[in-house]
Amino acid sequence: AQSVTQPDIHITVSEGASLELRCNYSYGATPYLFWYVQSPGQGLQLLLKYFSGDTLVQGIKGFEAEFKRSQSSFNLRKPSVHWSDAAEYFCAVGAGGGSYIPTFGRGTSLIVHP
């Protein structure tokens, strides 16, 4: 069975600092990988996705993620964090079947200090 682990429940960074949020997955084949962001009181919004090709994926709001097959990881990065990036971040793994149900990690809460 597939699984997703986000080992950090909370991450605190200072505004302007770089950010890396970790995501490890378990899946038998090449997965489809997603990062979503949830601002307070809102639904989830897609940041970026990977399913083939270049292992470094660019997303919205200046985020990027790198797929590393050997480490079963898909870490999210941003070179300089803004206060508006404070939110909950979710990593998810999917697969090709139309009825496939994606698996989500438990999320990482990002706190940004001024």
Added chain:
Amino acid sequence: DVKVTQSSRYLVKRTGEKVFLECVQDMDHENMFWYRQDPGLGLRLIYFSYDVKMKEKGDIPEGYSVSREKKERFSLILESASTNQTSMYLCASRGRQGSQPQHFGDGTRLSIL
């Protein structure tokens, strides 16, 4: 742009009531999902529908049912609301392929008193 609309942002109901949460999507998506979100537990899938009148149980279906009579609408029903169903409920839709991302509504924060 895909829009997933949940009928209420906030809802307060009493124990024992039958509660309906409605979700509508405008992108002709085959798949629709209902999740429950609680602090520290992430998103937990309640039910999933891959076509009209078709449904599958998720991880925590007990106490819930669903209805999908039209492709664009997916309803979550709490048959007899209890206080442990106080939570944030999120609806999502997705196209036919697993490689496509889900699109989420803004959520309904439900309080059962």
